[in-house]
Amino acid sequence: MIKDDFNDLITKKTARIGVIGLGYVGLPLIVEFASKGFEGIGFEVDQKKADDINAGKSYIVDVTSENVKKCVDAGKLKATTDFSELNKCDVIIICVPTPLRKTKDPDMSYILAAGEQIQKYMRRGQLIILESTTYPGTTDEVLQPMFEEKGFKLDKDFLLAFSPERVDPGNPQFQTHNIPKVVGGVTKDSGEVASLLYAQIVENVHSVSSARVAEACKLWENTFRAINIGMANEMAKVCNALGIDTWEVVRAAATKPFGFMAFYPGPGIGGHCIPLDPHYLSWKARQHGFDSQFISLAEQVNSGMPKYVVKLVSDALNNEKKSVNGSRVLILGVAYKKDIDDMRESPALSVIDLLRSKGAEVIYHDPFVPEVHFDHAYTIGAGDPIYNTELSDDLIKSADCVIICTEHSNIDYGRITQIASLIVDTRNALGEELRENSKAKIVRL
Ligand SMILES: NC(=O)c1ccc[n+]([C@@H]2O[C@H](COP(=O)([O-])OP(=O)(O)OC[C@H]3O[C@@H](n4cnc5c(N)ncnc54)[C@H](O)[C@@H]3O)[C@@H](O)[C@H]2O)c1
Incomplete structure (x- = not known):
């Protein structure tokens, strides 16, 4: 045998x-x-x-x-x-x-x-x-x-x-x-x-x-993640609408030792797995006459997050009497997750594309990613590639808005809160102390 x-x-x-x-x-x-x-x-x-x-x-x-x-x-x-x-x-x-x-x-x-x-x-x-x-x-x-x-x-x-x-x-x-x-x-x-x-x-x-x-x-494992991240993203929008600190809520909920597992909101989902795998399951289910509504809903919520981030940026600039059109936006972290170089399906691609389509000048800093290219999926804007920029004080000062899209560890966020004028933090990268001592206005997801 x-x-x-x-x-x-x-x-x-x-x-x-x-x-x-x-x-x-x-x-x-x-x-x-x-x-x-x-x-x-x-x-x-x-x-x-x-x-x-x-x-x-x-x-x-x-x-x-x-x-x-x-x-x-x-x-x-x-x-x-x-x-x-x-x-x-x-x-x-x-x-x-x-x-x-x-x-x-x-x-x-x-x-x-x-x-x-x-x-x-x-x-x-x-x-x-x-x-x-x-x-x-x-x-x-x-x-x-x-x-x-x-x-x-x-x-x-x-x-x-x-x-x-x-x-x-x-x-x-x-x-x-x-x-x-x-x-x-x-x-x-x-x-x-x-x-x-x-x-x-x-x-x-x-x-x-x-x-x-x-x-x-x-597929169950990754669909579970996609759906729970979708729920965290929806909760972030609800908390924002109610004026409640999303991150404090999830931190508190996570103290429950059973029946709760913490998932965190963000600018969207990325990588080769979480945004894709649930579609393999729903496709197969459809062949058997079954429509997976959880999967569709999670994808709708998650794929809408870059637009939501751009709305936060637009509102924050508006409060400064500025428009997205003509503003200089510095994105910190473009890889789909912390401390890696993987750009596949990264939500930063959509955020950049949406901002550029509205007339913003977008620059980025990511120690892991030397250049970013846009394929057919991200071409509302011009689709030109962009290149990593050195994070100098002048660069930070020159930005009308800084968006933290991915919270890489080796970024000195304290320095940024002292130099930037406006920060949109989609990952809760800025801890309480940094926020309290910040000279920049901070908007969080
Ligand atoms: N990246 C992850 O975190 C992760 C985690 C779990 C599961 N997966 C799954 O594992 C699989 C591989 O993902 P990955 O992230 O390693 O992809 P990847 O793109 O990093 O690697 C795939 C490799 O396969 C090579 N390749 C393509 N066609 C080939 C062929 N016909 N013959 C030989 N080599 C070929 C490519 O050149 C590439 O180097 C996918 O199904 C993915 O969903 C990925």
Whole structure:
């Protein structure tokens, strides 16, 4: 039985692990396998990424170059754009992007491309695991038939499982090895072997009865976040309308030791996961005649936040007898979250675009992001790229309004409160003391 062949390969760490897609998810994963003694081969379409890895250089914030180099030098890690090497791998893990189409339907093209490469070079005796976030049914409806088309039989010739990735880029407390891993096989054998594999690199594996349960689990987790952030955003608007301090309310509510979990408002949601994943679930639900209203409502509230921030800016400028048109606005932090460089779906893109479409001159400072480009989704304004600006006293003084969009740690907010004239703080980055001693007017979400 194919399952028995894997026991030795895995426990003796002689299984060769192939990871397709070396991004925020795939790179930490393959480095974890390589650090634990497995031989890892990373498959990329981006030649530069493959070259960087082979040169011992990391381009992902949570993975150090030192670690990559150590694994490469030990002969445990290499990256390639030659997919024929998939044939050498005992395990193949797919970590490619799962974006949305313009219509907000799942874009399966990356998973299909990875599946086609596997199909082309597949041999008997491989375990294939999908880690990309996707709708329930992808592993057994989309991938399984591709491999069976080749004449291979599940359990006899290959094993197939889904295991969602939960990595939280920029979170030093939780990394691949200590984030519990949910694993579901398309068959019982597939699930057992995949669980045994992950148990070699993560402390806690939670096996579930099917790939579909594992797929649904990931979407539930991220939909939960999107909806709760949506509720926090709505509460912020309610509190603002009532003249109550939103942040003080949520801080107080968070003291309840049960039945409440704190989520915080902000200028919108960003990243490759939270704004996208719920659409995978609602799309699949629609195919079964079910309309997920919570998901639609949360997306409506969250995607409306950049407009709300621009309204706060416009009202605050108006109080100074200024208009958005012709004002100079300095944005602090444009990455979608604190202390990372990821710009995907960042709400700052919409805030900048909306302000520019109203005639503001927008500049930004973000120590992690050297330049910002605008694609078709953000082109109400001119869509010209903008570049990181040095945070000099003159620059801060020259701004009619400073917006804190993302609260990176390495910004001296105290200095800004002493020099700026007006600050719109969408993240509660300015603590009580800074607010009390501020020379700038402060508006908070
Ligand atoms: N970023 C996160 O925080 C996070 C967390 C959990 C889950 N996920 C999920 O993991 C998956 C990957 O996300 P990511 O953030 O790592 O994306 P990413 O864009 O950082 O990385 C994907 C990589 O895949 C490569 N690639 C694309 N097509 C390929 C192909 N056909 N063959 C080989 N390589 C290919 C790209 O060049 C890129 O380097 C997505 O489904 C995402 O939803 C992401």
